[in-house]
């Protein structure tokens with residue numbers, strides 16, 4: 343049994359890096375849901391507004407590996423408690439205390455969770471909280487690809503930070519080249535897009551500049567959670583750089599830290615257990631001296 347779920351993974355990875363985080367979402371009031379809550383609490387994530395649903399089970403994912411080591415997933419979530427999050431369960435006061443609201447596209451596939459997500463995004467936007475969108479495409483949740491493409495594109499109009507991997511970029515735009523693909527996605531509201539490139543690191547762009555940051559050479563065991571670790575490394579770096587999106591050196595440093603967290607996470611099995619603490623990340627950043 344392994345606790346996970348993209349936004350929860352990001353919250354845990356942030357706490358390990360020394361950035362305070364809290365989880366807004368819903369699990370079933372059952373053995374698995376209570377386990378997820380306990381893991382978040384042990385990891386230092388605030389769960390004050392984590393909801394427990396009495397009538398719906400916690401969603402489960404079964405992961406299996408073929409002889410080449412490639413993972414396949416089987417999801418038991420039809421419906422699952424996460425999709426039952428209601429707008430009335432989102433606290434305005436809590437959201438207003440944050441610097442960033444991190445969200446993904448999965449909850450946009452079902453009601454009432456989609457309405458709850460948009461409610462949270464509106465409250466955050468009104469309070470000047472940065473909205474950070476990890477596209478994190480999960481096609482199993484959608485009736486068809488066209489519906490998925492149109493619905494997951496909506497938050498691009500108001501998100502400030504977008505993280506997307508290269509496969510998702512190609513799926514969304516038809517272009518795998520990060521510069522050309524993100525040209526199509528760019529909106530005036532965005533401050534930063536980061537495209538993750540697996541073992542090649544990442545590409546970043548703002549309104550004024552773009553570039554690439556390489557990854558770290560590591561012995562990969564399991565890539566589960568790498569993207570979530572990356573996301574946390576990026577947000578922690580941006581927070582330490584005071585979200586100054588005009589400062590390219592700061593953005594590069596945040597991307598470099600993000601690739602360090604992603605790389606370390608691939609050397610260990612699982613998601614949550616694989617995320618490094620501050621000291622491990624600082625050590626990797628210090629030992630591999632590369633130009634940033």
Ligand code: ADP
Nearest residue numbers: 507538539540541543557568569572601604605
């Ligand atoms: P996702 O997990 O969202 O699909 P990627 O596969 O692009 O995203 O990986 C996210 C990040 O994890 C990369 O930007 C990189 O920093 C790190 N990473 C992934 N695969 C490797 C690898 N083979 N070697 C080193 N770092 C990796």
